[in-house]
Amino acid sequence: MRAPPATTRWCGMGFFQVINHGVLKSLLEEAIDGSRRFFEQETEARKGFYTRDFAKRVIYNSNMGLYNSVAADWRDSLFCFMGPEPPQPKELPEACR
Numbered sequence: 001m002r003a004p005p006a007t008t009r010w011c012g013m014g015f016f017q018v019i020n021h022g023v024l025k026s027l028l029e030e031a032i033d034g035s036r037r038f039f040e041q042e043t044e045a046r047k048g049f050y051t052r053d054f055a056k057r058v059i060y061n062s063n064m065g066l067y068n069s070v071a072a073d074w075r076d077s078l079f080c081f082m083g084p085e086p087p088q089p090k091e092l093p094e095a096c097r
Contacts, residue, residue, distance in 0.1 A: 034096035038078055041095055049078070049093055057087040 038046065038060075049060035059079040063072060080092065089097055 035078060037095035038093050039076060045095075046093075057081045058091055058093070060093075 046060050062076050
């Protein structure tokens with residue numbers, strides 16, 4: 001199955017919803033809950049994942065566009081790159097396991 005154009009290029013704003021993807025609702029809810037648990041932790045607990053190195057598989061970042069955007073983007077983000085090989089469980093934040 002081929003991905004539609006919206007999934008293959010990123011414009012840096014907005015969002016879209018993918019439907020009929022076959023991922024269980026309970027799994028999606030647990031992913032959201034894990035993200036929430038991560039961001040509700042104290043700064044010290046999140047700090048070990050903070051990086052601007054996109055070669056890493058798990059990245060916690062703030063102000064991602066700070067050096068290349070005309071406007072500051074004041075938000076925290078957590079990225080977990082799951083392919084082509086998923087990270088080992090020990091590489092993920094404990095709150096997200």
